[in-house]
Amino acid sequence: MTQQYTDAVSNPFSSRIGRRIIIIMVILSGILTLTTTLLQIYWDYRQEINDINQKHYEVENVHSELLVSSLWSYDLALLQQHLDLLVNLPKIQYLEIQSVQTVLSAGEKVENYPITDTYPLVYFNLPDQSFETIGTIYVESNAEEIYTALFQQFLTTLAINAFKTLFVCGILLIVFHSSINQRIFQIVEYLRRYNPRHPDLPLQLNNHKWVMEKNDELDLLGYEANRITANITKLYQNIQQEKERLADFTQVSSDWLWETNQQGELIYCSESMINTLRIDLEQKPTFNDIDCFSKTNDLLIALEQQRNFNHCEVTIEQASGKQYLMLQAIARYKDEIFIGFRGTALNISSLKNTQLQLHELNESLEQQVAIRTHDLELSMAQLKATQKQLIEAEKLSALGGLVAGVAHEVNTPLGISVTAASIINETAIALNQAFSNQTLTSTEFSELMQRMTSSGKMLENNLNRAAKLIRDFKQTAVDQVSESRCEFELVQTLDALMASLHSETKKIPVEPEIISPSGPIKMNSLPGVITQIVTNLVLNSVNHAFEQQPNAKISIQLSEIEDSVLIEYQDNGCGVAPHLHHKIFEPFYTSKRGYGGSGLGLNLVFNLVKQKLNGDLKFESEINHGVKFIIRIPKKLPLIIDNGKNQ
Secondary structure, eight states: OOOHHHHHHHOOGGGGHHHHHHHHHHHHHHHHHHHHHHHHHHHHHHHHHHHHHHHHHHHHOOOOOOOOHHHHTOOOHHHHHHHHHHSSSTTEEEEEEESOEEEEEEEOSSSEEEEEEEEEEEEEEETTTTEEEEEEEEEEEHHHHHHHHHHHHHHHHHHHHHHHHHHHHHHHHHHIIIIIIHHHHHHHHHHOOOOSOOOOSSOOOOOOOSOOOOOOOHHHHHHHHHHHHHHHHHHHHHHHHHHHHHHHHHHOOOOEEEEEEETBEEEEEOOOHHHTTTTOGGGOOBGSGGGGGGTTHHHHHHHHSSEEEEEEEEEEETTTEEEEEEEEEEEEEETEEEEEEEEEEEHHHHHHHHHHHHHHHHHHHHHHHHHHHHHHHHHHHHHHHHHHHHHHHHHHHHHHHHHHHHHHHHHHHHHHHHHHHHHHHHHHHHHHHHHHTTTOOHHHHHHHHHHHHHHHHHHHHHHHHHHHHHHHHHHHHHHHHHOOOEEEHHHHHHHHHHTHHHHHTTTTTTEEEEEEEEEOEEEEEEHHHHHHHHHHHHHHHHTTTOTTTSSOOOEEEEEEEEEEEEEEEEOOOOOOOOOGGTTSSSTOOOSOTTTOOOOOOOOOOIIIIIISOOOOEEEEEEEESSSEEEEEESSSSSSOOOOGGGO
């Protein structure tokens, strides 16, 4: 094959394709030449035969009258002379006249392939106007000369056409070799020498200006060959990179890589797996043949099922101790026929040991957590008890402040009442004495009675005022101490509360304004909790808000929204800085630490709104723009309160 290829490169006649094309051309040209030559010979043959027939026709119709005239006059010499002349005509080889008395001939008889005709010699008798046959003329022509000439012509034409065909085919073969074969051999040689590891320069095809056209089909083939080899080179380089990457990953990876064939025999193992398990791949062992895997039932069952598996944990015994492996594999199929596994084995010994240690540590931690949880539960119970005590103390502290304030408020009308009673008593004594002495005049009586009447009205008004203060205080004190649920009217309850807080609010002075656009609001809830909330808000404003505010204002706006009541408490005090908003509800946070502030007031408000009233509380404030508390509580308190809203 190599010798034939070498010969074909330099010798155009060694080209199989060229020879095949030339043979086909010669055969086709030969068939065409033979056909045309035969047609030409046949045409010439017909022409020659027609010429002979024409000469015979001339003898019959043109020269026969002379012959008939000579024969009728029985001038045999002249008749023989005419025959000798006629036999010299082309295509005429032999003539013979036969009559009753005479037989004359001229020329030589044809031995092979004669063409003969016999015509009657008819004499026209002019007087009788009748025809009389006086003899026959026999004409003979030689067809052998025609056949010989036609055969020579056939051979000559065939030889000339064969020479032309062979000459043209030779030229075409040379052109074919130069324009096609040599470039094909260039491509073949380039592809034979091509090595993706050491690629050559791109293929450059020879281009003969007069023989081939630029960018023809072979140029396209060369371009595609360059493109394919470039792609193969790139693919080979990528494959090499992937192989190197895979080899590096396999070398440094803690995973073992393995592959089996259809019979379950190991045909590939990573280096670390071979070294650790001392596997000889030439013997093609199965997992069952490896001692440390012979008792791993889960793995052997998974391999027998010939399906994908993962997270197959096995334990093997090694000289260094137990090792824990996690195996997974992909079952490979071709045309639905199982051809083997490809899988990994991850050594999870350190992870497994760590897991066991973590399990032991978790058990120990669970015991410690249980102990700590018990301690925390005790501490939480103590904290809740302390919180409850502090809240109750805060309530009683607020109530104590109310008691002192109400006592002071009641003391004023009672003092006025005592003074009015003394005036009435003195007036009665003076009236009685003047009446006893009979010195009482109508003018004096009128003055004394007017004094007693005005003093009596003063006494009645101040006693009523004291009674109202005591009644409001009693209701407020009972509500704040008690957490009993009842139906009440919110505006009336808050009005009574404001009266009880008057002793505190007048220190600023400020008069809290209760606004209820919708009128009275009926509720079924805990009035004591609501009064406690509003009390703490008012006292918080009184104690913290109005040091720099000469025109103090407090407004409490009430409104109904569906099944809820909205309480919007607002003052125009100093406000709270934004960065402190998240702290104001924290327990024990106060801006007057060391000045009597406990820091539990707003924390108590938050807990009462969330826990006792099942409501929501929002806080808004800016520096020098006061504070605003928005409290939304149900109009009818649910029997079961969701404490999930706890702080």
